[in-house]
Amino acid sequence: MTDWLTPDEWAALRLSLLVAATGTLASLPPGIGIAYLLARRRFWGKSMLDMVVHLPLVLPPVVTGYLLLLGFGRRGLFGAWLAEIGIVFSFRWTGAALACAVMGFPLLVRALRLSIEAVDRRLEQAAATLGANPLQVFVRVTLPLILPGVIAGMVLAFAKAMGEFGATITFVSNIPGETQTLPSAIYTLTQIPGGEAGAMRLTLISIIVSMAALLMSELLARGVARRLAA
Amino acid sequence: MTDWLTPDEWAALRLSLLVAATGTLASLPPGIGIAYLLARRRFWGKSMLDMVVHLPLVLPPVVTGYLLLLGFGRRGLFGAWLAEIGIVFSFRWTGAALACAVMGFPLLVRALRLSIEAVDRRLEQAAATLGANPLQVFVRVTLPLILPGVIAGMVLAFAKAMGEFGATITFVSNIPGETQTLPSAIYTLTQIPGGEAGAMRLTLISIIVSMAALLMSELLARGVARRLAA
């Protein structure tokens, strides 16, 4: 195995997993919150919020990365401020995770929103008459019912994160062991003569990882479906 | 308005709309078919199919573009064969549309699949007892019920298509008026010192277009939701 990958590539694989997992998990709570708002509430600026969520999809990743750099870079608007309370994204793996989270966010939110909209609200009403406050209703009824959507959204976000490099490389560069993820490494290899073989090898690895994640999610989803089945 | 954009940029905008719309619409029928298979059937190679659908998400876009080139290029596996029956992708806008369709496909399929899985199968049973064959059941019951998912999936695919350039540019290059879409143009501008202003201008336009599509989809979805509401 160790022959298969150079130390830098190993590091890239590890980092990719870390970044994709962190990005996906960290975006889940805000994703659920925003999906809930979009699915259920009417408020001023809702279309705006919807648009902002979709932006990373619409913008070329390079632009998203550049905007992240402007916003969360060391000298960026929020970056400078966050740095003061000890949260630094720029040129750290955390930045790569942020980039992946942002890029996967529209996919996550859409899947969640679709599921929330499909929930039978009469069940939520029933829960309320049983004494559950809105939070309890959400946690004990809505959330379990949208689990298929949560799984689907997380798979999409994770897969996206495993393939994302445009925003990542623009935001946090491509520093081996620190911000070089698998897709960045693949990208670099496609830029040099004779890099194809290496690129294909890394691509295969990335496919295998995503395949594993996908299979796991399918198993999970099947379990959930069985529980909800008619 | 005409001052706002150079003729090439106008062409890029028009082309982007054409490409995104074509890609999204063309991928809808196979998207629905595959989503249905994944949601409802058990068959050999299902995980494989699922994986293939997700590939464009996992792979760096450049790699996807490269694979498209291998497959659908002039000398590609299918490309050579398709060329004989008059379907040519290379250096044509149709190639850009294919690239966008492929890149948006996982998003489309996931949204559709999630919706199909949420359909109350007892309604489909009811339709069958009323004499509807499986196709009629699908068209007259399942499809109307998954409209929110169709809309969501198409929005995602369209937005993705408006932002896609990695696979497009690799597959069909960047020929103004033929394959130069808005994101390709934006990308080019980001590569030039001092190109930021132009890039931002085009980005804004792309945001406006997507915003319009998004708003339209929300209105549509609201209409559908009202019809399905309890």
Place this chain on the structure above:
Amino acid sequence: EAPTVFAAASLKNALDDIAGSYAKEGKPAPKVSYAASNTLAKQIEQGAPADLFFSADLDWMDYLAKKDLIQPDTRVSLLANSIVLIAPKDSKAEVKMGPGLDLTAALGTGKLAMGNVEAVPAGKYGKSALEKLGGWAGVKDRIAQAESVRAALLLVSRGEAPLGIVYATDAAADANVKIVATFPAESHPAIVYPVAITKDSRNPDASALLAYLRGPTAKAAFEKQGFTVLNRSATAAQ
């Protein structure tokens, strides 16, 4: 402490070699972040922790110089490259390189693949060479502008385009293409790869590394990848 190098992606082969031998000499192996020159330049502008910037063209080095983000006295134009006209290896295309260059016949109905003529360095050089030699007008509407020189190479290598303009270094490494002709050096601005230490670099090892890059081991590695190593001084490059 290991210095961080921000280098154009096309330098990866050579720099990986050099970093390896540098480390073998017991020095801290540099960390090299490979990306497009423009990306790296903008990152340095935003405070990236880079000690050295190794650009694939002059424009982005100048961009940083103008913003006073590099140490001017450390700037060196280290490498040179040339651009060539390539065709798929089974191509019968023949082109007479020189003033009055006409590619239309060789192109037939196909496209000329090259890097983006405004953004990608190889594309910019190719465009100015074609202009200089007079072939530009004939092909300017028939150019497939790739996102990188590698993508342009790929288009020719896959037979999508009958002709392409890429760096000699790239053409040499791809068995599926052959070099039809080499553009004369005076037909385009000098293709140089400048390197400099950044203004913010606090790493004392940075200059040692820069010196090593200019040394004989590095020279061999660069030349192995087809680059020409220049021996002009930083000021001479300007």
Place this chain on the structure above:
Amino acid sequence: MRGLSVAVEHRQGAFRLEAAFEAEGGVTALFGRSGSGKTTLINVVGGLLRPERGRVVLDGEMLVDTEARRFVPPHRRRIGYVFQESRLFPHLDVRANLLFGRRLARGTDGISFDDVVDLLGIVPLLARHAAGLSGGERQRVAIGRALLARPRLLLMDEPLAALDVARKAEILPFLERLRDLGIPILYVSHALSEVGRLADRIVVMEDGHVAAAGPVDEVSARLDVAALRSAREAGAILTARVEAHDPGFALTQVVTEAGPLYVPLLERPVGASLRILVSARDVTLSLYPPKGTSALNVLAGHVAEMGAEVAGDPTMEVRLVCGGASLVVRLTRRSLAEMDLHPGTSVYAAVKSVALLD
């Protein structure tokens, strides 16, 4: 060969269905306690459930034969189904729901749309969406939808449970008309009064198997079927022939094998035959011919069979024979003792007029 023949086995979790019955034209009632397998059984008939073993034959056509691996899918069966939970299409309005199957069914025969909506009282709902309907309204639309698809067999799973008595009373004659039009019905119900009125045959389910099956007259008078006994309304069904009409009092006189009876005025010609339910609790026995009472119908007969005493239950059932027919009577054990009833005792059965079919 007309008729339905079912013989299937199926396992569902811990529940095991193992049922066989035959049904010719007309209405066959499926009767049984909650969880006894009624819905499961008609799902098999409708093709929504593929049984593990067995056969289903309708009008000579083999719909299911697990041995021959034959399974006709539901949409080719032309079997209408009114579900226990209505299952209206939420994306369609009431009219489109009603017409869903209509449009798919070939032919032009069968009940007209206007008739159906009039009778079900859903004309004002036609433009409404399914979501806003009340429980009873939903169920009425579901009945209409199934009917309009021109089924050759109709499965009805407690179609009237959500309806008020008045609405039931309006819809029942309509179902009777269907029966008379020759559309056979398999009808799940808990109410023996509905069953008795509509059904020709009854299948009593107990715990997944058929506890009793046969013509309603026979089965309904059986004192040994627990499911019937516990229904409390058990009674006997009699076949009757119209003898005379009395429009003044809005009565019709019919003749049964048990004797003549008055029923509410019927719009049937003299000589027509019909069936009536004499509910066990609607019969009062006396040893002497009653006089000056509001009981219009008095039948003479004798005690034929005594039901079992159940500890703690003050009542028991007695089967009488009046003329050539059986009647079931439920009375208190105390009355039984006071009247000193035994098999053979001559009695007069006063049948409350309103207990007859109206």
Place this chain on the structure above:
Amino acid sequence: MRGLSVAVEHRQGAFRLEAAFEAEGGVTALFGRSGSGKTTLINVVGGLLRPERGRVVLDGEMLVDTEARRFVPPHRRRIGYVFQESRLFPHLDVRANLLFGRRLARGTDGISFDDVVDLLGIVPLLARHAAGLSGGERQRVAIGRALLARPRLLLMDEPLAALDVARKAEILPFLERLRDLGIPILYVSHALSEVGRLADRIVVMEDGHVAAAGPVDEVSARLDVAALRSAREAGAILTARVEAHDPGFALTQVVTEAGPLYVPLLERPVGASLRILVSARDVTLSLYPPKGTSALNVLAGHVAEMGAEVAGDPTMEVRLVCGGASLVVRLTRRSLAEMDLHPGTSVYAAVKSVALLD
């Protein structure tokens, strides 16, 4: 101030609810035809529907007051709700469904889990998932779930419609126990027998408004409420006191204002009071004291009021006064004519024993 007081207006499409009623402890029945607004009304009480105008007050607490813009959300009302369509949580098994509200409710009082599942006969279902239950099973679980949340008011929307008669007969005494435990119930039903048995007060809905409301004894004997008349089972509810037990015949003698009656053996001490329904169709009138009949209960009285004749309906209702109470009798117009009944005529009312509460 104990009790529920509702006065609301609400528009839903073309349907307009404009209803006001009061209910103290005990069971209040909501009675009315399909689409008359029963579900809408209890949705307002449960907090699932915010009425356009009006007030809802429970035990002195203002739950809704549109003028004061007050609206207590459902989860703070502690009002249990058994829905018409059960609404079990599909992601939970039966046990978790039952315990859903239990865990949220503070306190340890109220009915025990074991009691509830025993009585509802759902012990074998506890580990099952909601999806595989039969219609009746679902409804029983829904009842248990609502009960276990320790509600201070219980809304029940036709909870027993999907149940067979035997199961109903088991569950009704349980609901009575709840009533006696002091949990007030608002009970939607089509069956006057259920209503009469359980309810203290009855609210009759017609087309969105309250057509009649009041103590069951009073309202149920009214001949002018169409909804009741069409229920056919209309009858009178009497208050009774236990007089003596006769374990041999499994009977209990009770005394009502109308006279003494035998009912099935009750496990209540002598002197306890209870209520009984005398269904209009369970009464036979005669001009002379009947003898040698199986009718155990005969009450003497006189005709007090004659109902309206309805064209085409061979029957009509008559209100008797027996002692201090009213009874409603349904008899054919022909019997009426033959017996020559008029207000004031003395009659004997033979009440079939089984028509009393069992």
